[in-house]
Amino acid sequence: DVKVTQSSRYLVKRTGEKVFLECVQDMDHENMFWYRQDPGLGLRLIYFSYDVKMKEKGDIPEGYSVSREKKERFSLILESASTNQTSMYLCASSPVIGLAGGYRSYEQYFGPGTRLTVT
Amino acid sequence: DAKTTQPTSMDCAEGRAANLPCNHSTISGNEYVYWYRQIHSQGPQYIIHGLKNNETNEMASLIITEDRKSSTLILPHATLRDTAVYYCIVSGGGATNKLIFGTGTLLAVQP
Numbered sequence: 001d002v003k004v005t006q007s008s009r010y011l012v013k014r015t016g017e018k019v020f021l022e023c024v025q026d027m028d029h030e031n032m033f034w035y036r037q038d039p040g041l042g043l044r045l046i047y048f049s050y051d052v053k054m055k056e057k058g059d060i061p062e063g064y065s066v067s068r069e070k071k072e073r074f075s076l077i078l079e080s081a082s083t084n085q086t087s088m089y090l091c092a093s094s095p096v097i098g099l100a101g102g103y104r105s106y107e108q109y110f111g112p113g114t115r116l117t118v119t
Numbered sequence: 120d121a122k123t124t125q126p127t128s129m130d131c132a133e134g135r136a137a138n139l140p141c142n143h144s145t146i147s148g149n150e151y152v153y154w155y156r157q158i159h160s161q162g163p164q165y166i167i168h169g170l171k172n173n174e175t176n177e178m179a180s181l182i183i184t185e186d187r188k189s190s191t192l193i194l195p196h197a198t199l200r201d202t203a204v205y206y207c208i209v210s211g212g213g214a215t216n217k218l219i220f221g222t223g224t225l226l227a228v229q230p
Binding site: 004030031033035040041042043044045048050056058090092094096102103104105106107108109110111112113 | 162219221223
């Protein structure tokens with residue numbers, strides 16, 4: 001089974017702190033994603049990475065940065081945490097398959113989430 | 120990406136089939152239909168996906184209409200553990216396949 005783990009289930013930080021959320025996957029997947037989930041808004045994509053050291057902004061990248069130094073690990077960084085970043089953060093990974101028509105990626109595998117509270 | 124429309128909530132009796140509808144009237148020819156679910160306090164879980172043909176796996180069946188403007192996820196024998204929010208997503212795929220999650224359907228399986 002694919003396993004995606006996140007460093008903490010619950011985290012409480014103070015406004016202005018630098019926060020690191022870690023995500024590790026054990027299936028050698030090329031793609032990794034960071035989402036946040038808020039009531040009534042569904043999941044929103046913050047950043048994703050399609051290879052080591054490669055990243056692209058998602059829909060709501062402001063206030064966040066990411067790092068992918070190794071294929072299995074994708075970190076989300078809040079440079080200076082603010083109360084509006086209180087949320088559930090979800091990491092996901094997905095494999096890339098080479099087909100005759102090109103490369104495809106289908107299902108994403110999610111971690112259990114980190115509930116971050118910024119006070 | 121095409122958008123989807125799902126009912127906000129549905130009920131289903133335990134042991135009966137749960138049929139969850141999804142409208143995606145603006146889907147384009149190369150876009151897939153994906154279904155995920157999220158049980159309370161857990162990360163989303165992939166269920167199934169399809170392009171044109173109906174699909175079945177150990178979790179569910181996916182029925183896509185011939186015009187591809189709507190689909191139905193079928194859980195053949197719902198259990199209490201199937202109570203979750205179910206998301207229908209349309210995506211073009213490609214190597215990175217970014218998914219856009221809406222607010223989904225809350226399926227409540229009743230004993």
